[in-house]
Amino acid sequence: MAESPYNTIFFGTPEFAIPIIHALIGIPTLNTVAVVTQPDKPVGRHHSFQSPPVKQLAEKLAIPVLQPEKISTPEFVMTIAGLHPAVVVVAAYGKIIPESLLAIPRHGWINIHASLLPKLRGASPIQHAILQGFSETGVTLMKMDATLDTGYIIAQEKVILAPRETFVTLHNKLARLGSKLLKAALVPYLNGKLTAYPQNDKIATYCSAIKKQDGLINWKSPAEQIDRHVRAMTPWPGAFTIGDGQTIKILGTEVLDETHREPSGTLHYFNGKLVASTLSGLLHITSLQVEGRKPMSEKEFLNGFKSKLPLRMTS
């Protein structure tokens, strides 16, 4: 049957949504009529305004962009209804969609979530997959309902975590995988060739949004856990600590199979390496950044800061 293209609207804001948009516009049976993203906000060092990544891309592709402050207003609901979407695709928009909007498209709202639901429902699935030491995670294409990340599952794809997986590497993998999954499963679902199935709520786990303060390193935890913390929190909010009155960002670490008597939270020089003592095990610091300075390798740091060691770091 020769169908007219599905009118589609996309909701999303950050970097993660970029490959998704590319996938979306690459599907010939879809007609992407608008992109909805968060409003521009004063950002950067001098409070200049910057557009979210999604807006910048949409403008390049000449797709109309909507940036409502509130999406639950009658005006915005009217606007969306006026575009007659058959389906709405969401990737990391970050807000719960009210039912007045959910009811509009004939085929509902489809979300791409960066975990194997029902595991890690919520706002920071990528970080928590690393923090909690998962051996695998993935992306889920799901039907949205009135509560967060609880809808029927359309398709899933797994990925094995690399041993040194960081937020950035995993984020990129999952974004790519998500766009592939969308390309492969969305149209079959719309055509009724894929049937969505419910999540098992009994095994659901949750993760809340990462806040700035979550980046603070607790030196009274095992070296392995701090290492995962660094990999999950970099680049935002960054794994940081305070030493000598300055914020120090820990950028790269490695767990050493050695111990040392220094109290946990001490930065010192040991066997030719810059190391931090933890609750159990030594953490090799391979790169770091002192407040007001550029990121430095361990070697560069030692050249100039060796005289300050050993240094107590507070958590």
Add this chain to the structure above:
RNA sequence: CGCGGGGUAGAGCAGUAGCAGCUCGCCGGGCUCAUAAUCCGGAGGUCGUGGGUGCAAAUCCCACCCCCGCAA
């Protein structure tokens, strides 16, 4: 005018008015004691840019450029 730190040798830093220094790297040589090698010697700097004050400015004053932390 959001708050703050910084720009000094290839890299990382010290130096608040009086001959520009330290660690690493680099080049040359010694030694063979390996594994952070080590010892001796050496090269390498318009101290971000422009102006001002001073007998004298990396250092004090003014303007500008660039980098970074916070905040959002």
